Every structure is written in C-alpha cells, then in structure tokens.
Ligand SMILES: Nc1ncnc2c1ncn2[C@@H]1O[C@H](COP(=O)(O)OP(=O)(O)OP(=O)(O)O)[C@@H](O)[C@H]1O
C-alpha cells in the first residue's frame with residue numbers, strides 16, 4: 307500500500323472515532339488527497355527535500371498517550387511567570403486551563419460547544435490554501451483534534467498561551483487562532499520529544515491565524531524535537547487592516563523538519579515581522595518555505611532567517627515574496643544568512659520574488675559563508691582560543707536575533723541552550739552563560 | 740624584548756614588507772609614520788599572526804622566543820597587544836563577555852582561575868570611566884554600531900584591562916575628537932612603565948605631543964627608511980615624505 311492510500315484509509319476509518327462536524331472536512335481532505343500526485347524530485351516545492359522517510363512511516367495512527375510525558379514537560383518547558391499552558395501529547399490535548407482571562411476562549415476541538423463546532427468547521431482551511439500544501443491536505447484528511455483560540459474584540463490578553471507538544475509517535479494537529487478587532491495575544495508553540503523514544507514520529511501541525519483589523523499576534527514556534535523526529539506542517543496567517551504579526555521560528559533540526567510559513571496581507575497597513583533560526587547538524591535536514599503575500603497597497607514585511615549548518619546536515623530556505631499588481635507602496639525585506647561550519651554541510655537558499663506592482667520597495671539578500679576570518683582573528687588577538695572564538699561567533703550570529711525577542715522567558719530559556727549547542731565542552735561556553 | 744630583523748611578508752603573493760628592521764627595548768615608545776599603503780598595518784597584522792599574511796623572510800624575536808612560531812592567541816597571552824586601525828564588530832556577543840573571555844584566557848595562561856564576576860564588573864566599570872565610555876557599552880555587542888572614536892576607546896579599554904607588554908597602536912588617534920585624543924593619550928601614558936613598550940602608528944604629529952616617543956621611524960615601501968627622535972615627526976609634518984628620497988612612495 308502506498309502512502310496516499312494509507313492516509314485515505316486511515317481517514318475513512320477515523321470517522322467512527324471523531325465528532326460529526328469533522329467528517330465533512332475529512333472528506334474534503336480525502337478528495338484533495340486523491341487528487342494529489344506524490345511529490346518527487348521534479349516537484350518544485352520538494353526539490354531539495356526528500357519524503358522517503360515520511361513514506362516509510364506509512365502513516366501509523368496516533369495513539370495519544372506517550373508514557374512518561376509529564377517528566378518531559380517538567381524538565382524542558384519554558385519558565386513563564388504566568389502562562390496558559392496546554393500540553394498536547396501525540397496530538398491529544400491533555401488539559402486546558404479552567405480559568406481564562408477576560409475575552410479569551412481556548413478549547414480543544416473535541417470539547418467544543420455546538421455553536422463553536424459550526425464556526426470552527428467554517429473557519430478551518432480558510433487561511434491556509436490547503437491544496438497548495440501537501441501536509442495541510444493530510445491534516446484535513448486526518449482531522450481528529452485541534453485547539454481553537456479566540457481573542458474577542460479589544461481583548462488584550464497579556465498572559466502568553468503556551469502550547470507544549472510532546473511527540474513520540476504519529477500526531478496530527480490543528481491550531482486555529484482567531485483575533486477579533488484590536489485584540490492582542492501571544493502564542494508559543496513548543497515542540498519536544500520524549501527522550502527515550504527511538505521510533506520515528508511523524509508530527510504534522512497545521513496552524514492558522516486570522517487577524518482582524520488592528521489586532522496583534524506574537525507567535526513563537528520552537529521546534530526542539532529528538533533527532534529522529536519527522537516534523538511537517540505549516541503556519542498560515544491572514545492579516546486585515548493594520549494587523550500586526552510578529553513571528554519567530556526556531557528549528558534545531560531533526561531527520562526531517564519542513565515548515566511552510568505563509569502570511570497574506572489582505573488589509574492595508576498590515577505588517578509582518580518574521581524571524582527565524584535553524585541549526586541542523588549531524589545528518590539533520592531542515593526546510594523552511596516561507597511565503598509573504600502582499601495583496602493590497604501599503605503593507606510591509608521584514609523577514610530575517612539565519613542558519614548554522616554543521617556536519618553533514620542540510621538546510622533549505624525558500625523565501626517567496628509575492629506582491630500583487632494592486633499592492634502599491636509595499637515594503638518587503640528579506641534576508642537569509644547562512645553559516646556553514648563543515649565542508650560537508652549544505653544549504654540551498656532561494657529568494658523567490660514575484661513582483662507585479664511597480665511602486666514598491668523590495669530588498670532581499672541571501673548569503674552562505676563560513677565564520678569570518680577577520681572576526682576570528684580579532685578575538686584571537688585578545689588571547690581567546692580559536693575554538694572558543696568559533697563558539698562565540700556562532701552564538702553571536704544567532705543571538706543577534708534572539709536578543710530582539712519580546713518575551714524575556716524565551717530569551718532566558720534559549721540563551722544557555724544555544725551557547726551549549728555550539729560548544730563541545732562547558733569551558734567553551736562559559737563566557738556566554 | 741622585540742627584535743624584528745629583515746622581515747619580508749606578502750599578502751596574496753604581493754610583497755608588502757621588504758626587509759623591515761626594528762628593535763624595541765623595554766620602556767620605549769616608538770612612533771611609526773609613513774605614507775598610505777606603505778605597510779604599517781601589515782606590520783601589525785604580521786606581528787599578530789593574521790592568516791593570509793605570509794612571512795617570506797626574516798625573524799622576529801620576542802623575549803627570546805620566535806614570535807612567528809606562536810599562534811595568534813599565544814602571542815596575545817604572552818603580552819603582545821594590537822589596537823586595530825579598524826576594530827571588528829561582533830554583534831550578538833556583548834562587550835562584557837568578550838572582555839571577560841580575553842582576561843580569563845590570559846589568566847589561565849598564568850595559571851589563574853577565571854576572575855569572579857563581581858570583581859570583573861567592578862574593574863570593567865572603572866575602565867569605562869577611564870576611557871570615557873558609558874557603562875552601556877559593556878552590554879552592547881562588541882563594537883556594534885560604535886562610532887569610530889568609540890571603537891578606538893574600546894581598544895584602549897582592552898589594552899588597559901589586559902596590561903600587555905608590547906602594545907601596537909595602529910592609528911588609534913585617527914577619527915578622534917580632541918577630548919577623545921586626550922583620553923587615549925592618558926590611557927597610554929598611564930600604562931607607560933619601564934617594562935612596557937609601545938609602537939604607535941600615526942599620521943599626525945599631534946598625538947606625539949601627548950605621547951612622547953623615544954624614536955620616530957618612517958616606514959615606506961615596506962621598510963624603515965629613516966629613524967630619528969621626536970623632532971623627525973615635526974620635520975615630517977612640515978615637509979611631508981618627498982624629501983626622504985626616491986624610494987619613498
Ligand atoms: N588582503 C590584501 N590583499 C591585497 N593587498 C593588500 C591586502 N592587505 C594589504 N594590502 C596592500 O598592502 C599595502 C599595505 O597596506 P597597509 O594596510 O599595511 O598600509 P598602511 O601603511 O597601514 O596604510 P594606511 O596609512 O592607509 O593605513 C597596500 O598597498 C594594501 O593595498
């Protein structure tokens with residue numbers, strides 16, 4: 307049985323186990339899935355990323371109960387002063403906070419009131435262009451659980467919503483965040499794996515954000531799974547007038563991490579800040595496909611991705627900027643800088659500009675380089691060993707982006723983890739901690 | 740302490756230093772002047788062991804050791820300091836982390852433990868005052884967005900922290916306002932001692948009013964073509980380099 311068929315069968319058999327409102331969506335997914343041709347080397351969106359490992363998982367079903375996940379949560383999570391924490395284990399929501407701030411709704415799909423079921427069913431798939439993303443199609447086909455978040459009009463939710471994903475086996479999950487007019491929200495998606503797990507997990511999370519006029523979302527997606535994990539999925543946002551999205555991605559690298567991040571600026575004055583960092587090493591593979599669409603006049607975006615690729619690892623970065631004919635006065639900036647720390651490491655970076663308006667400013671740049679000799683020399687002339695200098699420079703390259711993050715808890719959490727990531731011994735990171 | 744003899748060095752197969760001789764004894768201040776492109780910075784780079792600067796002939800003796808055999812960081816830990824003409828920006832690494840790493844490297848070389856954070860901070864704050872840099876500069880990325888003059892003062896701060904034996908200052912006076920020039924000169928003068936020597940590369944006699952040199956050399960076409968006392972600097976200021984002869988660029 308091939309992968310496409312396996313998913314279809316699994317989708318059909320899901321019906322009995324899932325609420326009725328999901329069935330139409332699953333069927334829609336199945337229809338799209340049947341129409342898919344499985345990507346090969348010639349499929350542009352998958353040119354540098356092989357799906358062989360995904361096929362091998364043969365879409366094993368999710369179990370929803372990974373033994374011992376509590377310890378993983380306790381040991382590895384961020385230390386917020388206050389947060390609305392939701393733990394999701396292999397695609398199953400463990401619990402949702404009982405008391406929520408004024409104006410915030412937060413519920414598992416499996417636990418929605420009837421009225422909300424209807425509205426979620428209507429909304430799912432309205433932000434992501436499902437048919438354009440293989441794993442969004444899979445996500446619809448296998449829809450069984452998700453999280454619905456709504457910040458009501460004018461609600462300024464100051465406590466971050468913190469989603470902890472613990473994976474050990476296959477997981478299929480949806481997030482939909484709905485920000486009404488002038489609402490604001492912070493959402494953290496943090497992906498972890500169970501330490502002991504040897505199995506390859508295929509984790510697919512498709513996240514959608516709908517930002518109404520003047521709303522603001524701060525979004526963080528931290529992918530820090532075990533080396534063997536397979537993570538696919540995407541984050542898709544639509545921004546109405548003067549809406550603002552600040553997003554940050556971190557991918558440590560796993561056997562396969564592929565994230566499609568798309569933003570549609572559909573309201574004038576909307577703005578996106580998208581920062582990202584990827585750090586694959588060993589034989590890991592990280593692939594970011596970003597797509598910033600400017601559909602109306604006077605919208606802006608700033609995108610900065612940096613990667614450090616070591617050993618025999620491979621990184622793919624595809625940054626698309628699409629400016630519609632009517633989208634005059636768009637300002638879009640894209641920068642992608644890569645450091646290679648080994649001569650077997652590889653980066654494929656490709657800016658993809660489609661600009662159909664004439665009165666726009668669009669700047670882009672991509673570099674692939676090694677640590678700068680003159681920076682190394684400068685540190686060494688102060689007595690710092692070459693090895694420590696390399697650690698400091700690698701760290702600095704990434705820390706430049708981390709320093710700018712809004713959430714202190716995330717900066718504090720990442721700093722030591724990153725310092726250690728670049729150092730082979732604790733001595734080499736001692737001056738960064 | 741530093742004995743440079745018949746030094747030849749090339750960059751990208753182009754010979755820049757062509758038989759340079761210079762002897763520096765403890766406590767001395769040597770000024771090096773010379774036309775643009777004559778090899779002054781190259782000398783600093785070669786002495787600091789920069790990659791790509793290939794020594795093709797000659798010797799450099801440093802306290803009885805062959806300097807050219809030491810790694811860059813070993814030279815630094817042995818007390819050789821270069822204040823860069825163009826200090827390098829290192830975003831994402833704070834000046835404080837950088838300074839402490841430098842000091843600890845030197846301490847380790849002397850068999851000492853890393854300095855504790857509290858004493859280090861105290862020392863760093865005092866040094867900031869001495870070079871007239873706000874303490875905020877400790878938190879900022881190394882030289883990141885510093886003005887030209889601030890970068891130069893940061894170099895002097897590092898020198899004061901590390902207390903080197905031989906200090907090479909490559910145009911540390913360029914781009915400084917009058918007050919900053921004085922700050923730099925005071926920094927240098929406060930470190931002057933019978934054991935410590937300076938090689939001061941400059942284009943301007945002005946600095947030498949503050950830091951009085953024992954010797955002034957003219958480096959031209961990759962070698963020292965004239966040496967004298969401080970009056971030579973005045974003469975150069977008045978007459979330029981042309982009178983020194985045909986082989987001066
Ligand atoms: N990496 C390099 N590649 C090619 N040429 C180089 C390189 N570095 C230095 N040079 C050349 O070596 C010569 C000497 O340069 P150097 O920087 O030492 O001059 P300088 O005396 O310090 O000049 P200035 O007074 O302008 O600072 C110049 O002609 C310069 O162009």
Ligand SMILES: [Mg+2]
Nearest residue numbers: 779780781824
């Ligand atoms: Mg120079």
